[in-house]
Amino acid sequence: MDKKVIGSSEMIINPDGSIFHLHLLPEQLCDRIILVGDPGRVDMVASFFDTKTFEVSSREFHTIGGTYKGKPIMCLSHGIGPDNIDIVLNELDALANVDFNTREVKEQHRTLTLVRIGTSGALQPELILGTPVIAERSIGFDGVLNYYAGRNEVSDLDFEREFCSFVDWNPQLASPYVVKSCHELVEQIGRDDMVRGCTISAVGFYGPQGRELRLPLASPGLNSRIEQFRYHGRPVTNYEMESAPLQGLALLMGHRAMTVCSIIANRVNTTASPNYKTAVKDLVKTVLERI
Ligand SMILES: O=P(O)(O)O[C@H]1O[C@H](CO)[C@@H](O)[C@H]1O
Numbered sequence: 001m002d003k004k005v006i007g008s009s010e011m012i013i014n015p016d017g018s019i020f021h022l023h024l025l026p027e028q029l030c031d032r033i034i035l036v037g038d039p040g041r042v043d044m045v046a047s048f049f050d051t052k053t054f055e056v057s058s059r060e061f062h063t064i065g066g067t068y069k070g071k072p073i074m075c076l077s078h079g080i081g082p083d084n085i086d087i088v089l090n091e092l093d094a095l096a097n098v099d100f101n102t103r104e105v106k107e108q109h110r111t112l113t114l115v116r117i118g119t120s121g122a123l124q125p126e127l128i129l130g131t132p133v134i135a136e137r138s139i140g141f142d143g144v145l146n147y148y149a150g151r152n153e154v155s156d157l158d159f160e161r162e163f164c165s166f167v168d169w170n171p172q173l174a175s176p177y178v179v180k181s182c183h184e185l186v187e188q189i190g191r192d193d194m195v196r197g198c199t200i201s202a203v204g205f206y207g208p209q210g211r212e213l214r215l216p217l218a219s220p221g222l223n224s225r226i227e228q229f230r231y232h233g234r235p236v237t238n239y240e241m242e243s244a245p246l247q248g249l250a251l252l253m254g255h256r257a258m259t260v261c262s263i264i265a266n267r268v269n270t271t272a273s274p275n276y277k278t279a280v281k282d283l284v285k286t287v288l289e290r291i
């Protein structure tokens with residue numbers, strides 16, 4: 001069979017040989033990758049590294065590579081939103097699995113380990129501020145995965161049907177997809193100091209997560225229906241904006257991925273913690289020890 005060759009307009013390589021948005025070179029890529037939303041959080045994560053070998057910044061994508069307790073690792077910021085995850089996963093996968101000289105897909109597949117450490121809003125009253133919640137399952141409200149072949153093969157279609165029927169899903173919105181995190185990675189990172197939950201990736205922070213400021217919502221009762229929904233007895237636990245496309249694309253591309261988020265707001269109790277940074281820092285230290 002002919003090898004797949006990827007065209008110049010499809011995978012854009014910068015004049016310095018780096019990939020278009022991330023500005024990383026193939027030789028800079030590490031197998032262990034911590035993903036965070038905030039470019040500033042990359043400095044905090046890297047402050048725990050024993051060595052720093054490179055630093056690259058381009059738009060919201062800030063990367064520092066180095067070692068942690070002797071293991072090569074890099075931390076990269078993806079910015080806010082599921083659309084950015086489409087860029088980050090495709091470019092990381094290209095760095096790993098495409099030859100930048102010939103543009104051919106490599107015969108030998110390289111598997112990356114991707115752990116996103118984020119912040120999140122709880123949808124169950126018992127999830128107190130500061131709790132780390134692993135997205136054991138993710139529900140994508142964003143639609144990114146729906147653009148890729150094989151979407152149904154990596155998704156839980158029964159969960160999707162039950163969820164859409166229970167919450168009376170508005171057909172004008174993207175069709176939700178439900179994906180599981182890498183079980184082996186969750187076993188490695190998750191202990192009894194983390195809750196295993198089901199996380200929604202929303203396509204925005206305000207209306208798409210049911211927050212009403214000046215504009216009224218199209219479906220004002222959606223969050224309370226989601227809070228009441230159970231799948232095999234288990235609730236939907238929290239909202240953030242990236243875990244589902246990360247998980248879905250990693251499953252399609254053959255990478256190990258998971259997300260763990262610190263709860264910084266509880267949407268049911270209407271509490272919030274603007275001073276959440278200590279809890280996130282503690283979570284970063286824990287993940288670095290276990291990755
Ligand atoms: O703290 P991060 O990683 O950015 O995660 C969450 O915070 C942002 C919204 O405030 C979204 O990116 C959401 O997923």
Ligand SMILES: O=c1cc[nH]c(=O)[nH]1
Nearest residue numbers: 119120121240241265
């Ligand atoms: O409520 C929240 C808090 C953090 N991040 C989100 O996306 N939602």
